Amino acid sequence: MALVCLPNFPGDKLNNYMIMNEKAKLSDTGLFGYVKVLLRGAGQVMFQCNAWTGLLFIAGIFWGAYEADTPAVAWGALLGLVVSTATGYILRLPAIDGWQGLWGFNGILVGCAFPTFLGDTVWMWLSLAMCAALTVWVREGMNNVMKQWKINSFTFPFVASTWLFLLAARAMHGLDAAHMATPLLPDHLSTGGYLYMSEAVFYWLKGVSQVFLIDSWVTGALFLIGLLIASRWAALWAAIGSALAIVVASVLSTSGSDISGGLYSFSAVLTAIALATVFYRPCWRSALWAVLGVIVTVVSQAAMNVLFDPYGLATLTAPFCIATWFFLLPMFKLDRATPDHSNWSPALKSHLQ
Numbered sequence: 128m129a130l131v132c133l134p135n136f137p138g139d140k141l142n143n144y145m146i147m148n149e150k151a152k153l154s155d156t157g158l159f160g161y162v163k164v165l166l167r168g169a170g171q172v173m174f175q176c177n178a179w180t181g182l183l184f185i186a187g188i189f190w191g192a193y194e195a196d197t198p199a200v201a202w203g204a205l206l207g208l209v210v211s212t213a214t215g216y217i218l219r220l221p222a223i224d225g226w227q228g229l230w231g232f233n234g235i236l237v238g239c240a241f242p243t244f245l246g247d248t249v250w251m252w253l254s255l256a257m258c259a260a261l262t263v264w265v266r267e268g269m270n271n272v273m274k275q276w277k278i279n280s281f282t283f284p285f286v287a288s289t290w291l292f293l294l295a296a297r298a299m300h301g302l303d304a305a306h307m308a309t310p311l312l313p314d315h316l317s318t319g320g321y322l323y324m325s326e327a328v329f330y331w332l333k334g335v336s337q338v339f340l341i342d343s344w345v346t347g348a349l350f351l352i353g354l355l356i357a358s359r360w361a362a363l364w365a366a367i368g369s370a371l372a373i374v375v376a377s378v379l380s381t382s383g384s385d386i387s388g389g390l391y392s393f394s395a396v397l398t399a400i401a402l403a404t405v406f407y408r409p410c411w412r413s414a415l416w417a418v419l420g421v422i423v424t425v426v427s428q429a430a431m432n433v434l435f436d437p438y439g440l441a442t443l444t445a446p447f448c449i450a451t452w453f454f455l456l457p458m459f460k461l462d463r464a465t466p467d468h469s470n471w472s473p474a475l476k477s478h479l480q
Contacts, residue, residue, distance in 0.1 A: 161212075168208055168231020172282070172338060173350075173365065173397065174405045174471055175357040176227045183353030184339070188239065191336060191343035199242035200340070206252070207238025207259035214260040220267060227472065233262035233285040239340045240289050240443065245296060246303025254292055254302060261288045274469045278455050282397070282444045293440060310439040322383050327373070334369030334392025338444075342388055360404040368392070368399025368421050375425045391428050394447035398424040401451050405471050408462040408478040416454060416461060424450040 166181030175181075185204070192201035211234020215225050224230060241255040262284040269280035296302035322330070332347030339346075347369075354362035372395035376386045385391055403409060403417035427446035435442055458466040464477070473480040 164225060164228060165208055165212055165231060167226075167228025168212055169204075169228070169235050170353070170357065171228040171232035172236060173354060173361065174400055175354065175361060176473075177353075177357035180353040180357040181228070183349050183356070187336065187343075187346035187349035187353070188339050188341055190349065191339075191341035191346035194343050194345070195341075197242065199247050200239055203238035203242040203252075203255055204235050204339070205238065207234040207236070207241075207255060210234055210256045210259040211237070211263050214263040218264065218267075220263070223472070229266075230263055233266055233282060233288075234259035236282060236285040236339065236444070237262060237289055240285075240441075241292070243340050244293055244304070244307045244441065246305040248301065248303055250301040251303065258288050258292050270469070276456060277458065277466065278452055278468045279470055281401075281448045281451065283448045286443045286445045286448065289443060290440060294438065297439075304439075308436065308439040308441070311436045313433045313436065322377065322387055326387070330373055330387045330389065331366070331369050331392075333387070333389030334372060335365055335389070335396055337389035337393035338396055347389075354400075358404060360409045361400050364399040364403040364417060365396045367403075368396040368417075371395065371399075371418065371421045372425050375422055376429075379425075379429070381429055385432075391425055394428055394442075394444055394450070395421045395424045397444060397447040398451050398454075401447075402454055405476065405479065406455060406468045408464065410462055412461040416459075420450055420454045423453060 163178045166178035167176050169181035169184045170177045172184065188204050189201040192198055208231045212231040215230030220230065237259045238255060241251055245251045265284040265288055266280050269284060273280055292302065293307060296304040296307065329344040332344035333342060334347070335350045336343050336347035351362050351365060354365055369392040372392040373386055376391040381391060398420045399417050402420045403413050407413035407416065424446050427450045428442060431442040431446055455468045460466055467475060471479065
């Protein structure tokens, strides 16, 4: 039974915008359908419209958060996912976006970020919910602007909205900035830390887990399994992106502690998936383009570290967004399809069907 997605299909309820060759399955309607929308929202952080992928992503978040004794990160992720998805329903945004989980992926990242950087206060939780909701209409607005260039906002609504609240926390003491980095001038940035070949696999897997701000190799393994369920190409390029980022960052002598913690890899993972498997059909041309994109993403990460460390502000996934825009804006025709990167719906990207 194949699902047919129609862009901008109107409707208030989930079963009004799921069009199938035959009748809709029970699991696609009501409460079951809403849960699947939430899970797809988690999966869409790495461009996967798959509920099982999202379930494994959430499992990985909970494992890593509880392993690090930071359960607030896991529960914040759930809150951000639920709030942002509900906001899409309330604002009556295009229903097909909701079905694909596109209302939720920025919100779940907000939910991971706030407890990571801010103290556990009631104002943090209220701000988390507000920021998660904000990402929904920021995404809508940014996509309206960017569609004329045939590109997408990606996770930048999460980045911009979270930066807004984190910077405000420096002045608004009700938002406890206890876990934010100490502001440092560029000449004081750390280049220390040793790397050990025997632990290279852990560094590699942490590069995948850090997409959700989780420092756990087990979480990274769960994420790769989740990707494999949805797309073997996405899993392969996530693995390649993390490994290549480690090599590039090591060759260029960046901070060893940042490399080992996956902090030079997570944006590269997203860039690799986007360029090699989503916005272009997998082929040797898109593979070369993705390799170049990963290298530029690592350089962007280092540059943005220098730019934002004086404010004690994390780059989040901004290096991925910027580097991927650099590689999509030229609209090079790397496969048979006419380039249009305004979204990654299967209706637009036939190789994702």
